[in-house]
Amino acid sequence: MSNGQKPDPCSIIIFGVTGDLAHRLVIPALYNLTTGKLLPENFCIVGIARKGMSSDELRDSLMKGLHQFTTRKIDETLAKQLLSCVTCIEADPKDPASFDALRDQLDKLEARRETGGNRLFYLATPPTAFLPIAKGLARTGMLKENGMWRRLVIEKPFGTDLASAQELNHELLKLMDEHQIYRIDHYLGKETVQNILVLRFANGMFEPIWNRNHIDHIQITVDEKIGVGHRGSFYDATGALRDMVPNHLFQLLALVTMGPPSRFDAHAVRSEKAEVLSSIQIQSEEEALKNSVRGQYRGGKVGDLEIEDYRKTENIKPGSTTETYAALKLTIDNWRWAGVPFYLRTGKALGIKRTEIAIKFKQAPFAMFRNTPVDKLSQNYLVISTEPVEGIELQFNTKVPGPTINIDGVEMKFRYKDYFNAEPSTGYETLIYDCMIGDNILFQRADSVEAGWRAVQPFLDAWKKAGARGLKIYDAGTEGPEEADELLARDGRSWRKLA
Template identity: 80%
Template sequence: MMTNGHAQKKPDPCSFIIFGVTGDLAHRLVIPALYNLAATNLLPDRFCIVGVARGGMSNEELNASLMKGLRQFATRPVDETVAKRLFECVTAVEADPKDPDSFDKMASELKEREAARGTGGNRLFYLATPPGAFLPITKQLARTGMLAENGYWRRIVIEKPFGTDLDSARHLNAELLKLVDEHQIYRIDHYLGKETVQNILVLRFANGMFEPIWNRNHIDHIQITVDEKLGVGHRGSFYDSTGALRDMVPNHLFQLMSLVAMEPPIRFDAHSVRTEKANVLAAIQLQSEQEALHNSVRGQYRGGNIGDTVIEDYCKTTDVKPGSATETYAALKLIIDNWRWAGVPFYLRTGKALAAKRTEIAIKFKQAPFAMFRDTPIDQLSQNYLVISTEPTEGIELQFNTKVPGPTIDIDGVEMKFRYKDYFKAEPSTGYETLIYDCMIGDNILFQRADSVEAGWQAVQPFLDAWKKAGGAGLQPYKAGCEGPEAANALLTRDGRSWRKLS
């Protein structure tokens, strides 16, 4: 959706087909994002929404359900005229992969709807479903010809998690690519829809002050943090079979890492950018299981208070197995084994029920020589960080040293802060607007390619294997509302470094 100041083009006429339209994801994020696109006139002039549910539902019932969800989860005041225009094109259809005949009926109904709305044959299938449904749905769509590109484009959007380990990711990729071409698959990660995340490439490659120093000669280490204050809540069943590592690292954290660490692409297009991102993930040094245990920490939260909210022990959460060894916190030390980053550690951490909700990338620059200040009362210089933050506030912060006013040489650290909301006055968004728009115009620059997905799982597989063998041994408890297990601090202190404080 980056436009270099040019007007954004309208997408081609199309049908937007949502599987799992009655679910939480569709109501909280997908529909509010479509509304925001409609409000900014970025939907096609000829457009329709087709909601697919396994149970029967009338058009009126679906329309009312989506309108109720929009009013609840909209990121801006709802304009009734815009909402009515969006939902007047809603159609409900029934389809279940366990009933192949229902997909034959769906194919017929979809053609009728396309003819009535004049949307042509362009189709965007959005799978807002549990991961186990990705392949069965795609197989039925392919069998009935609904994914065949005969003069029209046909695209399929797949949410995370894309696989649960390296073998399952490879299997899913291989099976999908038997049914559709790679250019038709949009593996979505909503973190990449955030303005600050997209801005990483501009910050790095459009500024002469940063591009020359973005390497091992000037950078000491990089920290990537994606922490949440909330506990697992009602997602106990899903989370207990997934854990913090699977849930966050191969997708969210590695996407941030690849943007920070990638080489400059030869041009700003999907193939070039995605190739460089995949190369970075492929260059992550593979660790033995023993090294993986040494270079990681996994924790599980115990009961505590976060503000006025009481958080119970993870193992007391509904649908969590008693005595579960699933981690709710993961911290890793990784090395990218290439010329630019040789010897520069990347520290990644993510967890639930922590002191603050924060997503940030902190680039720590090497310390300047202290020699000329040795005869002053200064004990040490403040650390130099460039911090790219997406939550709770999107922006960029630069920390550096300056002289304190007065007759003596006193030095203190100061901060320069840029906040998107202050400078650009942008409307609040879900983070999905850019990604959905890009799907409709066929720009997959922000979406993962098969080789990138597999490279990410390959890098975390040693940790998965080592933790599985260890069972509950090594699982570090931490109190809800703190900054994570104490062992995570040792991961950095043994290298003479420390985590940035969350609050």
């Protein structure tokens, strides 16, 4: 979200460098930044591995990953140039002494590379390692900012419920300042998601009608075609609600509902996001059960892909009641959104991969068309899509050509690929670049994280007590459980259909 300035000389130290996240997203994103000349001149990558691995072996592994997961055609010269600055160092969060050795090796390496002591620590690790790594870095003085910057990037999930998120925030803030912590959510790296702020606040036509007087309701959908795959042990302990709602869906919710910030900087934007998330009505467990649907997929076909029953998937507990689909109805208790319902849904093994925000405007009065052949007006939607195609769509009514008054709904579509010759990206490029220049506008603050978990907690508690009762089974390849339709139907509304 910056103006393209060159980052300061720095080192990026990746914990979990041998894992899927580093190979699939982080290194390809760094390569894409290299092609855009957005990395500093004096720069190095330090991969932290728990088991013995040489720097040459790590470079070979990362090069294979780059060829496998790249979003762009590889320039071998640039790829080798990027990976030539990779050094592998062994360290283990369970071995405190290894952090002393890590500090000494980093000092020597950075003196040679002339990186100025600026360090970006990227935790591409399981959540259980977040705090031990942070404590090891703090104990050895590697988080102290004495004339240089030190930043810590933490992936989701940030906690598993409200209490654990509060505890993690509390412990981290004993080790470093809030401005040093970058809680990353790759959804916020998508161009269309960032464009929500520009769409709302840089166009005089939208913000005056962006409120309860003109908007009937808002739907936020994140559907996935894939099942849980090889993530069975993680997913069965997590579920769709924890995995997607307090982070991805609530970040979209915050961007589309926040008030206008006083200025376009991190403090102002993040404060508005925190305020609107804290305004989500906290439901009782009884209300949470009434205003939610949880489902679990059984075997079926998604396109040409056969997907087996969730409970037959590897590392899933027999008789598991973990949800693979979640739909919620929420309200926001502030002046702008009073009385406007927000419907959120996310699930796996569904008929289409889709991420969109659909803003449904109130119907125009029908009275003037009462004596015409028109029997109803089409619905007015503004739809912001990030997958499978990034773009914005406006649905409105127009007259059908001819001598009589006939009205039909039409669509105006904006697609990024039609207007801008943008290179494909991983979604991490903007986020990693912003980390290096110290712009945390796209990163969650502690109060936002806790506000999200606070709103979700009643659903977690109610579903845990309900157990198998209330878990709805749906076929893979469908739109999810039928009960999700009833969640809106009782309000006289309906989900936008898969398309």
